[in-house]
Amino acid sequence: MVENRKSQVVTQGAARSPNRAMLRAVGFQDADFVKPIVGLANGYSTITPCNMGINALALRAEKAMRDAGGMPQMFGTITISDGISMGTEGMKYSLVSRDVIADSIETAVTGQSMDGVLAIGGCDKNMPGAMIAMARMNVPAIFVYGGTIKPGHHDGKDLTVVSSFEAVGQFSAGKITEDYLTEIERNACPGAGSCGGMFTANTMSSAFEAMGMSLAYSSTMAAVDEEKAVSAEESGRVLVNAVINQYLPRDIITRKSIENAIAVIMAVGGSTNATLHFLAIAHSAGIKLELDDFETIRAKVPVICDLKPSGRYVATDLHSAGGIPQVMKMLLNHGLIHGDCLTITGETIAERLANIPDEPKPHEPIAGHPVIRPWDRPMYAQGHLAILKGNLAENGSVAKITGVKNPIITGPARVFESEEDCLAAILANKINAGDVLVIRYEGPKGGPGMREMLAPTAAIIGAGLGDSVGLITDGRFSGGTYGMVVGHVAPEAFVGGTIALVNEGDSITIDAPARLLQLNVPEAELEIRRAAWKAPAPRYTRGVLAKYAKLVSSSHLGAVTDLGLG
Numbered sequence: 001m002v003e004n005r006k007s008q009v010v011t012q013g014a015a016r017s018p019n020r021a022m023l024r025a026v027g028f029q030d031a032d033f034v035k036p037i038v039g040l041a042n043g044y045s046t047i048t049p050c051n052m053g054i055n056a057l058a059l060r061a062e063k064a065m066r067d068a069g070g071m072p073q074m075f076g077t078i079t080i081s082d083g084i085s086m087g088t089e090g091m092k093y094s095l096v097s098r099d100v101i102a103d104s105i106e107t108a109v110t111g112q113s114m115d116g117v118l119a120i121g122g123c124d125k126n127m128p129g130a131m132i133a134m135a136r137m138n139v140p141a142i143f144v145y146g147g148t149i150k151p152g153h154h155d156g157k158d159l160t161v162v163s164s165f166e167a168v169g170q171f172s173a174g175k176i177t178e179d180y181l182t183e184i185e186r187n188a189c190p191g192a193g194s195c196g197g198m199f200t201a202n203t204m205s206s207a208f209e210a211m212g213m214s215l216a217y218s219s220t221m222a223a224v225d226e227e228k229a230v231s232a233e234e235s236g237r238v239l240v241n242a243v244i245n246q247y248l249p250r251d252i253i254t255r256k257s258i259e260n261a262i263a264v265i266m267a268v269g270g271s272t273n274a275t276l277h278f279l280a281i282a283h284s285a286g287i288k289l290e291l292d293d294f295e296t297i298r299a300k301v302p303v304i305c306d307l308k309p310s311g312r313y314v315a316t317d318l319h320s321a322g323g324i325p326q327v328m329k330m331l332l333n334h335g336l337i338h339g340d341c342l343t344i345t346g347e348t349i350a351e352r353l354a355n356i357p358d359e360p361k362p363h364e365p366i367a368g369h370p371v372i373r374p375w376d377r378p379m380y381a382q383g384h385l386a387i388l389k390g391n392l393a394e395n396g397s398v399a400k401i402t403g404v405k406n407p408i409i410t411g412p413a414r415v416f417e418s419e420e421d422c423l424a425a426i427l428a429n430k431i432n433a434g435d436v437l438v439i440r441y442e443g444p445k446g447g448p449g450m451r452e453m454l455a456p457t458a459a460i461i462g463a464g465l466g467d468s469v470g471l472i473t474d475g476r477f478s479g480g481t482y483g484m485v486v487g488h489v490a491p492e493a494f495v496g497g498t499i500a501l502v503n504e505g506d507s508i509t510i511d512a513p514a515r516l517l518q519l520n521v522p523e524a525e526l527e528i529r530r531a532a533w534k535a536p537a538p539r540y541t542r543g544v545l546a547k548y549a550k551l552v553s554s555s556h557l558g559a560v561t562d563l564g565l566g
Contacts, residue, residue, distance in 0.1 A: 028071065036115035036243045038070040041077050041105050041130060043121035043146070048081030050122035050201060053192035053223045054146045057232040058120050061144060064236030065118070070243065072118075072236075075108045077101050077130075079123045082452060082478065083161045083195065087423065092449035094125060095476070096548045098277070099561050101129025102284075106136055115139060116243040118236060122146030122194045122223070124479070127204040128277035131213065134249045135284035140242035141249050142344050143214045144235045145205040147223030148315040149193030159188040160196045162309055162480035165454055169462020172427040193223030197308030199479030202315045203270030204277060209324045210264035211257045212343030213249070216352055220319035238345055247346055253285045256338040260328075260349065262294060263337050266301040266383030267327050268318070269311060271479030272398045272487060273452075275385065279558030291387045291396040291556050295515070298383030301336055303402055304373045310403040310482040311379065313371045321363035321371035322356070329356040330375055388486055390518040391526070392472065392498050392508070395490035395556040401512035404484050405467040410509040410520070411436045413502050418442065419453055419475065426459045433468035436508040440499050441536065442475030443492025444559040448540065448549035454478035457485055470510045472517065474499055474555070486510060486517055490556040494535065501529040 020033065040062055044055035058074060065072040080090070080097040101121075109117045116139050119130035127143065134141040152159035167184040170176045194201035205219035215235055221228040241247075258278060265274045275294050282289035305327065306312050318324075331337045332353055339350030360372040373379055384402035389395075401407060411434040416422035422439050425431055437456070444450045453475055460469055466483040474492035477485060491497030498519055502508070507520035519526070540546040551561040 032071050035069055035071045036240065037113070038065050038072050038239060038243060039109045039112070039114040039117035040065070040072050040074040041108070041117055041119040042074050043077050043079055043119070043126045045079050047079060048084060048123050049149060049189055049192050050081065050194040051079050051126070051146060054120050054122055057144060057146060057229055060229045061118055061120065061232045061236035064233040065240055068237045068240035070240040073112065073114065077104055077121070077126070079121070079126055082124050086452060086478065087419065087455035091451040092447050092545060094452065095444070095450045095559060096544060098125040098129040098132070099548070101125060102132035102136070105130060105133035109133070109137055109139065116239055117141045118144060118239045120144040120146060120232070122201065124200040124204070124273065127201070127208060128280060131208065131281050132284045134213070135253050135281055138248050138250050140239060140247055141213070142235050142239045142242065143208050144232050145214065145219055147193050147221050147228045148202055149196045150190060150222050150224070150316055151196050151314045152187040152190045154183050154187040158314060159184065160308060160314065160480065161188055162197065162199070162454070162458060162478070164188045165458030165480070166462040169426070169459035172459065173429070173463040175462070175464070191224060195480065196314040196316065197480060198268050198270055198305070198315065199309065200271040200273045201479070203265060203268070203274050203479055206268055206270065206324050207261040207265055207274060207278070210328060211261040212252045212341055212349060215345070216325050217319070217323045220315045220323045222316050241346070242344055245346060247342070247344060250285055252342050252344060253281065253287070254341065255287050257341040258282055258287065258289060259297060260337040260341060262297045263301045263331055264324060264327060266298055266385060267303060267331060268305045269303050269307050269379070269384050269402070272385060272400060272477050273479060275398050276476070276488065276555060276559055280560050283558050283560050283563070294385055295387040298385055301331070301383045302378035303380040303384055304330065304375065304378045306369060306371055306373065306379055309480045310400070312366060312369060317365060317371045322360050325353055325356045326360050326372055329353045329358065333358055334375065386512060386515055388510070388515045388517040390516045392517040392519045393489045394498070395554060396488070397472070397486050397490065397517055398488040399486040399512065400482055403482065404512065406484065407512035408510070409436065409470045409484055410507060411470065413438050413504060413506040413508050415440070415502055415504045419451055419456060423456045423459060426456055426463060431465060431469060433465060436470040436472065436510065438499065438502050438508070439471065439473040439475060440493035442473055443494055444552040444555055445549045446492050446494030447475065448545050448552065450476050450555065450559060452476045452478045453487070454481055457481040457483060470508070472499070472508070472510065484510060488555040489517070490554045492554065496530070496533060496535065498526065500533055501526055
């Protein structure tokens with residue numbers, strides 16, 4: 001029971017009277033010292049539309065926790081806007097922020113002896129950062145998603161932030177005017193909320209709902225709708241109940257619940273970043289998870305949702321069609337998720353889904369194209385996130401392989417030592433159909449920080465080369481990326497992975513059906529190149545990025561920063 005875990009500060013009586021005096025200064029009354037202290041990790045900021053609506057949700061959750069018998073203590077966490085920093089040096093801090101967020105939540109909750117924590121976040125790294133901390137600390141916890149943005153509109157089309165990046169490529173290729181480009185920019189993001197497609201933020205929120213660490217339906221609600229605030233309030237009440245009943249994260253975050261999350265990621269067509277984040281979450285929870293496990297689940301689970309970036313719809317459409325509970329009910333009925341997993345409310349997944357229809361209700365904003373497809377008419381028979389291996393990725397790499405018109409490509413390597421160099425070549429129309437672009441030294445250590453390559457991949461799509469050009473990198477991709485692109489190549493270039501040995505013009509094969517990433521150069525020649533290769537000097541020698549580069553592990557291990565410290 002909670003008495004066994006209640007905050008040291010409020011239970012040690014006179015021996016802790018100086019601490020109690022501090023708490024009186026922030027509003028504690030005599031009766032409050034027997035109540036559980038519940039943290040509220042608030043990701044509010046005006047840095048990004050993803051997080052600018054969060055404070056109102058935090059205040060609603062705070063009141064609900066107080067009314068439920070808890071003593072909420074609010075503290076702030078940071079965010080880096082991937083969309084704003086994309087294509088700049090600042091993007092190197094994005095993945096780093098995941099671990100900063102995790103460390104900061106752990107520091108505040110454990111340092112202040114809190115009995116539980118509710119975390120509210122919006123932008124991509126808020127969610128895995130919070131979940132890593134929750135798994136580490138193992139005090140009752142719940143995640144509240146700040147909500148998705150509603151789609152922008154222009155020229156009769158739904159827009160997302162990715163529309164703006166692709167429009168840059170279209171403009172550079174002479175396909176649209178500068179005025180049209182400006183209108184896309186002005187209308188792509190209409191207000192508060194995280195990127196609207198099944199990009200990384202909505203992927204992770206959906207996965208956390210599937211895992212049982214968030215409330216049903218909460219992952220696809222729009223940020224600005226009242227139901228999102230109501231859900232935040234309910235999350236506060238649920239957390240206090242979880243503290244009383246000691247529903248712990250490691251009772252909920254299990255191997256089976258992570259498999260549920262991965263199955264949902266496959267079914268909705270989620271982001272490649274989910275592989276990296278769930279490897280890290282599993283590590284924090286002490287669960288064995290490998291890249292190959294994603295491939296095993298991919299082979300079993302069809303893609304049943306028609307969602308951007310490669311489909312038609314956005315997260316709010318999925319919500320109207322039945323949301324993640326509807327997707328999970330279909331997976332449960334076909335034996336593809338575990339119904340006995342516990343959720344933060346104390347019910348099992350099967351109990352949560354008991355009253356959900358077996359088939360999705362009709363919801364076709366575009367006639368003949370439902371958001372959630374019937375089971376016998378999936379978008380794709382197998383999942384979209386494939387693990388490719390070969391001499392270019394001995395430890396693995398990650399690719400979206402569905403919806404690609406040419407799933408096998410062999411072509412000459414076009415080698416770039418940074419994202420900026422590659423983007424400049426694309427915008428200057430120096431890339432030809434059949435080329436395989438190689439962007440290296442952008443990995444966890446080499447970047448450092450493993451930047452996302454949305455700018456060059458969107459420029460490729462915008463230039464009309466998405467079906468004829470391949471791209472591989474030891475960096476990452478935005479959840480908004482699609483096409484014949486392969487990321488998370490491991491070992492990365494900075495530690496001497498084969499990607500560091502590629503020369504301009506070398507033949508490279510990307511074979512999605514065979515899950516192969518191959519440099520077509522004789523092994524004897526590669527040994528000569530390997531002997532001549534020298535590790536480059538670190539790009540940073542002090543500060544956050546230098547510390548990160550020193551500590552971070554390979555992407556195939558989740559790019560965690562505490563591997564092997566114990």
